[in-house]
Amino acid sequence: MSAGAPRGAGSASRGPGRAGLRASLAGLTTRGRSFLAAGTAAALCAYVLGQSELLRVGLLLAALPLVCVLVLHRTRHRVSGSRRLTPVRVPAGGEARVQLRMDNGSRLPTGLLMLQDRVPYVLGPRPRFVLDRLEAGGRREVSYRVRSDMRGRYPLGPLQLRLTDPFGLVELTRSFGTYDLLTVVPRTEELAPVRLTGETSGYGDGSHRALALAGDDDVIPRTYRRGDDLRRVHWRSTARYGELMVRREEQPQRSRATVLLDTRAVAFEGAGPESAFEWAVSAAASTLVHLLERGFAVRLLTDTGSAVPGEGGGFSSGGSESTEASGLMMDTLAVVGHSDGAGLSRAHDALRSGGADDGGGTGSGGGGLLVAFLGDLDDAQTETAAGMRGRSGAAVAFVLDPDRWAGRPGTQVEERLRRLRETGWTALAVPPGASFGDLWRQAGSAPLGAETSGGRS
Incomplete structure (x- = not known):
């Protein structure tokens, strides 16, 4: 038996015949062991008492499970399996459908088949199926659904198959060798098309024409x-x-945008779907999708200085490459975790160095939209963030104060916001449970450096 390759392809090979006789004997079920024990005991009692009829009964009871072991061991079943995952990328809270197919490529029918697919606990209970006798050349298909409220990349498989004899005395288990990966990306929210303060080009199709x-x-x-x-x-x-x-x-030029995500562990508290960090990841994903739909050349930058897509701070391109870049950035956000860094200096250096110009707009160091999602800021990191504004045509910061998210009183966040606004940022505080769509509209309507406060959803 063999499992199919991910997304449906499968191959068949010799199955239980490969296992040793010792492994087949270990597959005796409780019923099979009971038959063997009862038959052995009856044969011993018949020998001691001289009862030939009881001896025949005991030998029959003891021989039946052994014959089933031998038959199941020598039977060369060619059972192949495949798994089809649709879709392979889902948003958090969304469902994916997993379809399993079993094919009997041998000339002999199988007995009762029991299927079990291994899935992580976060995706739900482990699916189990019982299939009736699979005739020669026959096929069976079953399906189940998986769902996760937490983003991540989860393996599905390997598929386990249990083969039994008609009497239920022997049960052999085989594991298929392949598995699939389900990527759960952050939830995204549809954003309104607003014009952010300081943009150097029309905010609509994300491009402008320069002579x-x-x-x-x-x-x-x-x-x-x-x-x-x-x-x-x-x-x-x-x-x-x-x-x-x-x-x-006139040469078309694509406006550029950088989405900065603060992943420092010291900047966020709590965990789970409703935590401040998960809110920031989801908001960053919504921004990336929105800007790509508006025609921007976009990159994702973290506090570690790493940029997606491409090395050296490269931006996404148009057409099919933009679709690939979007998938790459969403896959990155699906597995992004906390960093060990204590500051934003690496992100500041990445913005200063920028990337090579591709002929589609100004260089990253000389303009473009900057949207930042920041956690807790001390005085030093506030000054570092303020220095990023000089490299951008427009800059919007969404600051998540851990004190407010933890229900503690705190006043320092307003001082941080005031400092960012003094350097030209459009800075907004993000309270717990805030709707990012509402904050996005506020960012688009706020004048440069205005006092802006986040609203609750």
Whole structure:
């Protein structure tokens, strides 16, 4: 027996015949052991008492489970299994469907089959199925659903198959070798299209058009091509080169955005789906999805200085690459945990160094939208965060105060917010249970440096 490869492919091989006879004997069920013990006892009593009829009965009882062991051991069942997981990536709280298929590739029917798939406890109870006799060349399909309120990456499998004889005296267990991975990504919230203060380009399709010239003397013309608009003919260059020249087309540029997620363990308290850190992860995921849908070139940056996608602070590109980058960033958020760092200096350095310009907008160090989700800030980290604003065209900070999330009185967060606003940040405090959609709209309507407070959902 063999398990199929992840997502449905399967292969068949020799099954119980590979196991040793000792392993087959160990597969005797309680009924089989009882038959063997009763038969042995009856045979001994018949020998002592000289009762030939009882001896025959005892030998029959003892031989039956042994014959079943031998038959099941030598029977070459070719049973293959496969698993299909749909979808392979779900948001927290969403359900995925797992479909199991068993195929009997041998010429002999099987006995009763019992299936058990191993799943982590967080996904629910371990699924078990009982299949009737599987005829030669037959197929059976069963399915179950898994669900998790916690993001993460969870293995499904390996699949275990228990094969029994018709009398239920012997039970052999085999484990299939493959497994699938279910990725539970953070929940996302649909955000309103707002214009954030300080943006250098139109916030709508995430792109703007910039002429490739600064003045009439800085024109970089090209040769006229059939179909070009005659209104773009550059007569001075035409007279100079002796052939019809036109101004270059306006070059589309994609606005850039960086989503900064603070993962420091010292900056957050608590755990679980309702904790402050999980709120920050979910809000960061919502922001990434929203900005990608609006056409931004986006990257995810953490306090450790690591950026996704790409090394060196690379941003996502358009088209299919943007879809791949979105999946990569969501997969990263699915498994992101607390870091051991105590400060934001690495993220500050990553923003200062930036990435190479791809021709689609300003360099990361010279502009672009910055959206930060920050935990507890002391004086030093507040100054570090304030210094990040100089590298960005617009900066919005959502600060989660651990005192307020833990139900303790605290006033330092307002001082931190005031300092960030003085350096040009649009800074908002995030109270427990706040709706990120409401805070996002507040960030879009707040004037630069305004006193803004988060609202409850």
